[in-house]
Amino acid sequence: MRRVAVGSIVAALFAAPVFASVALLDTDGDSLVSFEEMSAVYEDFTEEDFAEIDTSGDGLVDETELAAAIEAEMIEAPGE
Ligand SMILES: [Ca+2]
Numbered sequence: 001m002r003r004v005a006v007g008s009i010v011a012a013l014f015a016a017p018v019f020a021s022v023a024l025l026d027t028d029g030d031s032l033v034s035f036e037e038m039s040a041v042y043e044d045f046t047e048e049d050f051a052e053i054d055t056s057g058d059g060l061v062d063e064t065e066l067a068a069a070i071e072a073e074m075i076e077a078p079g080e
Contacts, residue, residue, distance in 0.1 A: 021063070021066050021067065021070065021077055021078050021079075022061075022062070022063045022066055024041075024078040024079050025037050025038060025041055025066070025078050027040070031062075031063070032060040032061065032062055033060065033061040033062075033066060034059070034060055034061075035047060035050045035059075038050055038053075038061065041078055042075060042076075049074070049075075052069075052074060053065055053066070053068075053069040053074060053075070055068070
């Protein structure tokens with residue numbers, strides 16, 4: 001039982017920042033992060049940075065792209 005509880009806590013620690021990230025950056029509620037929304041949070045954030053994170057090239061960063069950027073340490077997880 002103890003092992004199950006510890007596993008759940010570890011899973012929550014890894015999952016929470018990623019799932020919360022888009023919500024923390026998304027100010028207009030469309031569940032996607034625009035360049036304007038990114039640059040409002042990250043100092044010195046450039047359109048080149050955005051293009052690197054926006055791997056699909058659609059001009060918006062979704063949860064998968066944001067999580068990948070945080071994992072690759074291109075940006076810090078928002079709220080940290
Ligand atoms: Ca948005």
